[in-house]
Amino acid sequence: MQNFDYMTPTRLLFGKGVIEKLPDVMSQFGKKILLTYGGGSIKKLGLYQKVMELLHDYEIIELSGIQPNPKYDPSVLEGVRLCKEHKVDVILSVGGGSVLDCSKAIAAGACYDGDPWDLISYKVKAKAALPIVDILTLAATGSEYDSGCVISRTETNDKIGYLDPLLYPHTSFLDPTYTFTVSRKQTAAGIADAMNHTIEQYFVADSTLLNDGICESMLRSLMANGRKCLENPEDYTARAEMMLDCTYGCNGILSLGNSFSGWPCHGIEHALSAYYDITHGEGLAIITPRWMKHILSAETLPRFVKYGVNVFGIDASLPQMEIAEKAIEETYKFFESIGIPMHLREVGIDESRIDEMAHHVAVNEGLEHAYAPLKEQDIKEILIASL
């Protein structure tokens, strides 16, 4: 078991109607709020109006139009500018993981005098960040309970995961009813995203009995509840269980004491969505089974057997390699069954930039230190198998 240093100070306010506590939570900060959101779905939900009503005695500055795979330019830069100009006290993020990730980068940038990219690219360590409160409308990324954000810079095809303990949200409001109207496509991508977060922490050289059990339960729960969410988008219990499952994805609680996996599928997917701006969860679903197939070996076999037996209930008495291959097939088939396009071509990616992406990943993602080490050629083969 590995040593670790862990803390997640975020308060989770979970359940139907918790938004009524928003004024109480916001009263801990000053009177100037930067309200961040995306394309306007929060207005259709009535959530924007509700927030405005609850916070009528605050000065609210708005930053809207934050896109999926949130962009450094214009969103982060504009948010930082607004915070500085208006001397904002706190950021209120209303939306999914992209809005929240963007808000985290703004929170750090707002307390830094130089170019915020210095922080995101780890050139400079942030000394402070504005407090962040979020109201989540999409179950997927786990950003509501972690200290990271992923920011894309279009002109350089960079998609960087920026982590700092200063970026934990102060409070996350998680009301599953806000996810009732999430589309089939986004619901499925959220399931795939959270499943991959779990898989990235499960396939490691050294894990604990408890972590294995938690990850296996997490995957079973995400598949069972995810299917129910797709069948009946207003199934409160299924939406609630899926929402909380996703929340645990990236703060480390699934792998305390495990050795580090290197998060290889994320490393590869970041290039896909940096170069082509595809939906992150779909990219992960496409990569995951191809990555599994690529790394299956005598050494990794026992892990795949455990995965197959405990997650998919594959008969433990079958030959080990058969269990492993079945497990990978079941992973693929599950993603396909929830409607995810399972080939890169289906999401608009052809072979033309594969060499370039494989090189970018090999240089930037450190996957030669992953659980199953990946060199540029491995990454290229996984990408080609995903076409």
Place this chain on the structure above:
Amino acid sequence: MQNFDYMTPTRLLFGKGVIEKLPDVMSQFGKKILLTYGGGSIKKLGLYQKVMELLHDYEIIELSGIQPNPKYDPSVLEGVRLCKEHKVDVILSVGGGSVLDCSKAIAAGACYDGDPWDLISYKVKAKAALPIVDILTLAATGSEYDSGCVISRTETNDKIGYLDPLLYPHTSFLDPTYTFTVSRKQTAAGIADAMNHTIEQYFVADSTLLNDGICESMLRSLMANGRKCLENPEDYTARAEMMLDCTYGCNGILSLGNSFSGWPCHGIEHALSAYYDITHGEGLAIITPRWMKHILSAETLPRFVKYGVNVFGIDASLPQMEIAEKAIEETYKFFESIGIPMHLREVGIDESRIDEMAHHVAVNEGLEHAYAPLKEQDIKEILIASL
């Protein structure tokens, strides 16, 4: 799924050698430390000397002799007095859950002008508490990661669970090597304590797929790793896994969104150790299977079946009642196999005060609202079955 409001801000520093970070952690507070500990085992461990060496430039005031089932008088009162007299800045608890629980009550009492019992008995809500740092030497209670403490008041046979978010430790140092010298008796009691914490959160009317999986994995891990700790007390991995398992016991993470169980075995056991000062984990192990037998009914049957199949691997094709009865028997047999005395008489408790204890529990513990409601007569029957 139930609404919830959850936060655990404690930092966990886990693994061999983490104590080297103690000066860095303590530097966040002032220069006056109340060092709390028990009967001197930390001196045998060399831990006392190590702490003194690392904190040589601090003013350290000592409170030693804190007993298991920590006492309001003298320990809490004396600690509060020392904190006030010396204007202590931070409490450093070095020991097991009892030392830490006592330290938490002191931390609150030190910031309150009246009788600290007002706080513990919920007459007055604490407005502040001193920060608490702990170095754990016993895996059992989970106090290192929760906001509660259990304090006994001898003259009234009260044993009260006092909870307040102010009481989360700031940082918990968890070095499994400090538990190598824990006796067989205390190791077994720790396993039973943590298993019961899990069972108390698993037997509920309404749970999530994920919580069920986490609790089942937790129980399997505690049994497997617990056995290894008893076989080889210096098995680092087993001690480490057990230590982290125990840490999750009482902060709510095992049951987020579950309906409330009422923690019935704890309610009953608190009377046993208040009246007879027995080892808490042993009391819980004795009560648990008798409580299970008492509440087994058509209504609770499915829960016991799930427990039997997923925790003990009992054949799911057997008749349901047979699975449930086997599961209860396996629970009993496991505790017996790790050397726990499984009858109240073996720990010095006879029938003489059972009526009195049952009445005390019925009046004070609210078990008529438990998952399977318990009235005074039920409590009495469980106690008699435990003799």
